[in-house]
Amino acid sequence: MGAEQSPGTIRFDPTDCDRMVVHQPGQIQPHGALLVARAADLVVLQASANTRRRLGFDPGDAQGRRLDDLLGHLAAEVLRSFLARESSDVGPRYALDLPPVEGRERLDVTGHARDGLLILEFEEPTAIPPGLGDPYSMVSEAVRGLQSMQGVVEFCQATVEAVRRFTGFDRVIAYRFAADFSGRVIAESRDPGFDSLLDQRFPAGDVPRPAREVMARNWLRLVPDIDYEPVPLIPRDNPLTGRPLDMSYCLLRHASGVCTTYLRNFGTACLMTMPLLRGGELWGMVTCHHRRPRTVPFALRAACELLAQVASLHLASIEDRETMGERLKRSSARDQLLAGLDRSADPSSWPFDAARTLAGYLPSDGLAIRMGERIETVGSTPDEARLADLFRWLDQHDRAGLFARDGLEDVYPEARSFADRACGLLAIDLKPWLPGWLAWFRREQVETVAWAGDPRKPVELGPMGEYLSPRRSFERWVEAVRGKGTPWTTPEVDAARILRESVIDRLRARGQQQDRLLADLSARKEEADSFAYMASHDLKEPLRGIHRYAHFLAERAGTKLDPDERDRLSGLLRLADRMGGLIESLLHLSQIGRLELEIRECDLDTLAAEAAEIAASRVADARAELELGPLPVLSCDRGWLLEVFVNLITNALKYNDSPQKRVQVGHRPPAAAGEPPIVFVRDNGIGIPERHREAVFGMFRRLHGREAYGGGAGAGLAIVRKIVERHGGRIWVEPSPGGGSTFCFTLAPGGLT
Ligand code: ADP
Numbered sequence: 001m002g003a004e005q006s007p008g009t010i011r012f013d014p015t016d017c018d019r020m021v022v023h024q025p026g027q028i029q030p031h032g033a034l035l036v037a038r039a040a041d042l043v044v045l046q047a048s049a050n051t052r053r054r055l056g057f058d059p060g061d062a063q064g065r066r067l068d069d070l071l072g073h074l075a076a077e078v079l080r081s082f083l084a085r086e087s088s089d090v091g092p093r094y095a096l097d098l099p100p101v102e103g104r105e106r107l108d109v110t111g112h113a114r115d116g117l118l119i120l121e122f123e124e125p126t127a128i129p130p131g132l133g134d135p136y137s138m139v140s141e142a143v144r145g146l147q148s149m150q151g152v153v154e155f156c157q158a159t160v161e162a163v164r165r166f167t168g169f170d171r172v173i174a175y176r177f178a179a180d181f182s183g184r185v186i187a188e189s190r191d192p193g194f195d196s197l198l199d200q201r202f203p204a205g206d207v208p209r210p211a212r213e214v215m216a217r218n219w220l221r222l223v224p225d226i227d228y229e230p231v232p233l234i235p236r237d238n239p240l241t242g243r244p245l246d247m248s249y250c251l252l253r254h255a256s257g258v259c260t261t262y263l264r265n266f267g268t269a270c271l272m273t274m275p276l277l278r279g280g281e282l283w284g285m286v287t288c289h290h291r292r293p294r295t296v297p298f299a300l301r302a303a304c305e306l307l308a309q310v311a312s313l314h315l316a317s318i319e320d321r322e323t324m325g326e327r328l329k330r331s332s333a334r335d336q337l338l339a340g341l342d343r344s345a346d347p348s349s350w351p352f353d354a355a356r357t358l359a360g361y362l363p364s365d366g367l368a369i370r371m372g373e374r375i376e377t378v379g380s381t382p383d384e385a386r387l388a389d390l391f392r393w394l395d396q397h398d399r400a401g402l403f404a405r406d407g408l409e410d411v412y413p414e415a416r417s418f419a420d421r422a423c424g425l426l427a428i429d430l431k432p433w434l435p436g437w438l439a440w441f442r443r444e445q446v447e448t449v450a451w452a453g454d455p456r457k458p459v460e461l462g463p464m465g466e467y468l469s470p471r472r473s474f475e476r477w478v479e480a481v482r483g484k485g486t487p488w489t490t491p492e493v494d495a496a497r498i499l500r501e502s503v504i505d506r507l508r509a510r511g512q513q514q515d516r517l518l519a520d521l522s523a524r525k526e527e528a529d530s531f532a533y534m535a536s537h538d539l540k541e542p543l544r545g546i547h548r549y550a551h552f553l554a555e556r557a558g559t560k561l562d563p564d565e566r567d568r569l570s571g572l573l574r575l576a577d578r579m580g581g582l583i584e585s586l587l588h589l590s591q592i593g594r595l596e597l598e599i600r601e602c603d604l605d606t607l608a609a610e611a612a613e614i615a616a617s618r619v620a621d622a623r624a625e626l627e628l629g630p631l632p633v634l635s636c637d638r639g640w641l642l643e644v645f646v647n648l649i650t651n652a653l654k655y656n657d658s659p660q661k662r663v664q665v666g667h668r669p670p671a672a673a674g675e676p677p678i679v680f681v682r683d684n685g686i687g688i689p690e691r692h693r694e695a696v697f698g699m700f701r702r703l704h705g706r707e708a709y710g711g712g713a714g715a716g717l718a719i720v721r722k723i724v725e726r727h728g729g730r731i732w733v734e735p736s737p738g739g740g741s742t743f744c745f746t747l748a749p750g751g752l753t
Contacts, residue, residue: 023210023214023246023247023248023253024243024244024245024246024247025230025244025247025253025254025256026232026233026236026237026244026245026254027230027231027232027233027254028048028230028231028233028247028250028252028253028254029223029224029225029228029230029231029252029253029254029255030050030228030229030230030231031123031124031224031225031228031252031295032054032121032122032123032124032251032252033047033048033050033051033053033054033055033121033122033231034046034047034048034119034120034121034122034233034250034252035047035048035051035055035062035067035070035119035120035122036117036118036119036120036233036238036245037066037067037117037118037120038116038117038118038240039083039113039116039117039118040116041066042066042067042068042076042079042080042118043064043065043066044062044063044064044065044066044067044070045063045117045238045239045240046063046233046234046235046238046239046245047059047062047063047233047234048231048232048233048234048252049231049232049233049234050231054104054105054107054122054124055070055104055107055122056101056102056103056104057070059234060234063234063235067079067120071098072101075096075098075109078095078096079095079096079111079118079120082095082096082111083111083113083118086111086112086113087113090112090249091112091217091218091219091249092110092111092112092119092121092249092250092251093110093111093112094108094109094110094298094302095109095110095111095120096109097109097125098122105124106124106125107122107123107124107125108122108123108124108125108298109121109122110123110251112249114246114248114249115240115241115246116240117238117240117245119245119247119249119250121250121251121252123251123252123298125297125298126295126296126297126298127297128297128299128300129168132166132300135166135299135300135302135303136303138162138165138166138303139303139306139307139310142158142159142162142165142166142307143307143310145158145162146158146159146162146310146311146314147314149318150318150321150322151318151322152186152315152318152319152322153186153187155311155314155315155318156174156176156186156187156276156284156286156311157174157187157188157189159174159187159286159307159308159311160172160173160174160187160188160189160286161189162307163189163274163286163288163304163307164189164190164288166300166303166304166307167272167288167296167300167304169270169272169288169289169290170190170191170193170194170268170289170290170291171188171189171190171191171194171197171268171288171289171290172188172189172190172286172287172288172289173185173187173188173189173190173197173198173286173287173289174186174187174188174276174284174285174286175202175284175285175286175287176276176283176284177207177212177282177283177284178487179487180204181204181207181209181212182201182202182203182204182481183201183202183204183206183207183284184199184200184201184202185197185198185199185200186198186199186284194267194289194291195267206262207285208258211256211259212282214248214253215273215275215282215285216275216277216280216281216282217248217249218248218249218275219274219275219305219308219309220251220272220273220274220301220304220305220308221251221253221271221272221273221274222251222271222272222295222296222301223255223259223260223263223270223271223272224270224293224294224295224296225269225270225293225294226255226260226263226264226268226269226270226271226293227260227264227269227293230254233245255271259271263289266289267289267291268289268290268291269290269291269292269293270288270289270290270292270293270294271287271288271289272287272288272296272301272304273285273286273287273288274286274304274305274307274308275308275312276308276311276312276315277312277315278312278315278316278319279316283312283315286304286308286311323491326491327491327495330361330495333357333360333361334361334495334498334499334502336357337354337357337358337361337499337503338502338503338506340353340354340357341354341503341506341507342506342510347433347434347507347510348371348372348434348435348436349371351369351371351434351436351438352369352371352374352376355367355369355376355378356378358378358438359378359379359440361440361495361499362426362440362492362495362496363492364379364426364440364441364442365379365380365422365441365442365443365485366378366379366380366381366421366422366440366441366443367379367381367438367439367440367441368381368382368387368437368438368439368441369436369437369438369439370387370388370391370436370437370439371434371435371436372435372436372672373671373672375387375388375391379441380421380422380441380443381421381422381439381441382415382417382418382421382422382441383418386414386417386418387439389414390412390414390415390439391436391437391439393412393414394427394429394437394439401428401429401431401500402426402427402428402429402493402496402497402500403425403426403427403428403429404425404426404427404488404493404496405424405425405426406423406424406442406484406485406486406487406488407423407424407483407484407485408422408423408424408425409423409483410483416483419444419483420443420444421441421443422441422442422443422485423441423442423443423444423445423483423484423485424441424442424443424484424485424486424487424488425439425440425441425442425485426439426440426488426492426493426496427439427440428496428497428499428500429500430500430503430504430507433503433504433507433508433511434503434507438499440496441485442485442486442488443485444481444482444483444484444485445481445484445485445486525593526593526594528590528593529589529590529593529594530590530594532586532587532589532590533587533590533591533594535586536583536584536586536587536590537587539579539583540580540583540587543576543579543580543583544580546572546576547573547576547577547580550569550572550573550576551573553569554566554569554570554573581713582700582713582715585699585700585713585715585719586699586715588715588719589699589715589718589719589722592640592719592722592723592726593722593726597636597637597640597726597727598637598638598639599635599636599637600635600636600637600638601633601634601635602633602634602635602636602638602641603631603633604629604631604632604633604634604641604667604679605628605629605630605631607631607638607641607642607645608628608629608631608645608649608665609628609629610642610645611642611645611646611649612626612628612645612649612663612665614642614646615645615646615649615650615653616649616653618650619650619653619654619710623661624653624656624660624661624662624663625660625661625662625663626649626663626664626665627662627663627664627665627666628664628665629665629666630666630667631665631666631667631679632667632677632679634677634747635747636727636747637723637727640723640726640727641723641727643719643720643723644720644723644724644745645665645681647716647717647719647720648681648720648743649663649665649681650716651683651716651717651743652681652682652683652685652741652743653683653685654709654710654712655683655685655686655709655741656683656684656685656686656740657685657686658684658685658740660684661683661684661685662683662684663681663682663683664680664681664682664683665679665680665681665682666679666680666682667679667680668680676729676746676747676748677746678744678745678746679744679745679746679747680742680743680744680745681742681743682736682740682741682742682743683736683740683741683742684736684738684739684740685739685740685741686740687735687736687739687740687741688703688733688735688741690735693732693733696717696733697717697718697720697721697731698714698718699714699715699718700713700714700715700718701714701717701718702714720745724745724746724747727747727748728747728748729745729746729747729748730745730746731743731744731745732744732745
């Protein structure tokens with residue numbers, strides 16, 4: 001864009017800003033004069049049109065003449081040695097103090113070498129206001145103050161305060177660039193009568209790329225009066241190159257119309273700015289505004305420049321210290337979380353117990369936890385139904401276990417329906433170790449940003465239309481970030497990833513430990529089974545002997561015994577019978593652990609019908625109401641499963657006093673994908689008190705007298721449990737609605753044990 005036109009005639013398109021040329025304006029500000037000389041022989045090639053007023057000769061007369069003639073031999077000698085010391089491509093330096101002569105005031109001369117040229121800038125000296133002290137002590141005192149600062153914001157605040165103290169500007173702000181070069185005012189020192197800009201955001205276009213590039217190369221930029229008439233260079237193009245002079249480093253460089261209009265709309269008449277660099281890159285800037293035009297004495301500018309340089313050097317270490325502090329805080333939160341995970345008996349309930357700490361682990365507005373079907377939230381998140389949909393979508397789209405988006409709706413349009421509560425999402429997936437997600441949300445950035453001005457104030461129309469007013473800037477910024485949360489930073493995304501990996505590591509280690517325990521347990525079970533098998537097998541033989549002798553005695557000597565002795569003998573026979581029964585049960589139980597299962601697909605409806613027939617014929621009163629099925633088809637060992645049903649149905653009829661006995665065999669379909677169906681046998685019998693509901697599955701455990709309810713060895717349920725567990729399932733008892741017991745069991749959906 002041509003920056004020379006008068007502001008009123010510019011047709012302005014803000015998207016052009018990144019293409020505009022700011023370093024070759026061909027004009028300067030009028031508060032000084034400029035000469036361009038060939039470095040080799042100090043012959044003047046270009047001069048600003050105002051040399052007559054400032055230097056006492058016409059620009060046309062200057063061309064082709066040596067500086068010795070124009071400024072005097074002594075000055076030229078000083079400039080020659082200045083050039084000998086000066087390397088090319090660095091910013092301007094104080095070159096000499098030009099004494100007054102006829103037709104010329106005293107002048108401060110600054111010079112810099114570029115492309116074989118010596119560029120000299122002449123300004124009238126202004127005195128430091130009384131009472132400020134000498135610039136060196138001011139800077140060293142300010143630097144001492146900066147050294148004790150802990151955080152970046154505090155540090156920038158101290159810097160802007162020092163700059164304002166030095167210069168007396170109405171408002172001094174520190175502006176920090178984000179990764180996309182939009183910016184935010186993070187520190188401010190101002191006259192109370194001047195509007196605050198603290199915390200305001202500005203789109204990247206407000207400081208366009210070319211302006212940023214020039215800024216990063218100059219430690220100080222001053223526009224004492226934005227309402228100036230620019231002064232052209234004569235001739236416009238440099239005769240050596242045939243191109244406009246590269247004025248990247250010129251102090252007097254003409255400011256573009258865009259820049260001055262923008263400043264005017266800020267209510268400022270004067271601007272001074274210094275870059276804050278980190279590792280040579282533009283990190284931010286210190287900007288000074290004043291209501292009225294003003295000039296800043298050279299020595300004070302030098303002091304500010306030095307301060308900006310020291311601040312830039314210091315910035316990296318302050319920022320690193322701050323990020324280190326953040327990192328330490330996060331790592332101690334992580335330790336706390338992992339310790340909680342280690343202590344928790346059930347890892348899938350751990351995130352719910354640790355919800356508060358998890359929520360604070362990343363800077364966010366809300367956290368949602370999903371484990372299986374359970375969802376819980378902290379702070380501002382979508383509602384549960386929308387979360388369930390979102391997690392389903394994440395399940396389908398997750399590849400890497402981590403999902404981070406500033407604007408979720410860009411990829412998930414349904415997010416628009418909860419844009420008022422959550423816009424940015426950072427989620428980690430813990431599958432298969434834990435069945436779900438941890439998700440941090442950020443609300444729309446616009447909602448969380450403080451706008452210091454009055455948002456209802458109408459847009460001020462500057463000479464360039466509605467663009468380039470602070471209010472417009474805010475609106476353009478809002479347009480740019482609509483539907484987005486504050487961007488997730490790399491350290492935040494890394495912290496989420498590290499948390500995910502550490503949790504998974506812990507769970508993996510825990511899984512391995514459990515596998516070892518299980519292997520150990522199953523080895524012990526096997527041992528116990530073979531012991532029970534051998535013991536019961538070996539006991540059978542002597543027991544058979546006892547039985548045989550007792551029987552023999554009863555037959556042969558029965559008549560010789562008195563009735564008392566006969567009773568004792570038949571008692572012996574009964575006990576031997578009973579012991580035989582117990583040994584049989586034990587043998588049977590040990591066999592379940594030892595024998596191979598024959599797994600096939602079985603229609604449980606057929607199996608239950610068969611079992612009901614067997615059970616009913618065994619139970620004296622078979623006039624029970626039996627409701628069978630429907631039941632699923634499952635993979636199992638048919639013989640063993642038949643025994644499960646026979647046992648459960650027999651018990652349901654046996655432990656039942658109801659005049660109308662009712663038994664229902666049915667199933668509940670899986671609660672969630674991947675879970676097994678629950679098969680149950682429900683009766684309206686005597687029920688089981690809660691405290692015995694686990695004990696009834698113990699071997700030889702009966703809740704009643706030996707002969708009550710038709711007697712029994714107390715082995716049936718132990719056998720049933722063993723069969724179910726060998727199928728990788730679980731069995732438990734619940735009370736039936738309206739009284740009685742409901743025995744429920746599952747078989748493993750996948751592998752069997
Ligand atoms: P048994 O029937 O041989 O005593 P079980 O192992 O089958 O042995 O049952 C253990 C105990 O559990 C029974 O003695 C009884 O007290 C209780 N029990 C089992 N099934 C039922 C049921 N359906 N209703 C009430 N109590 C039951």
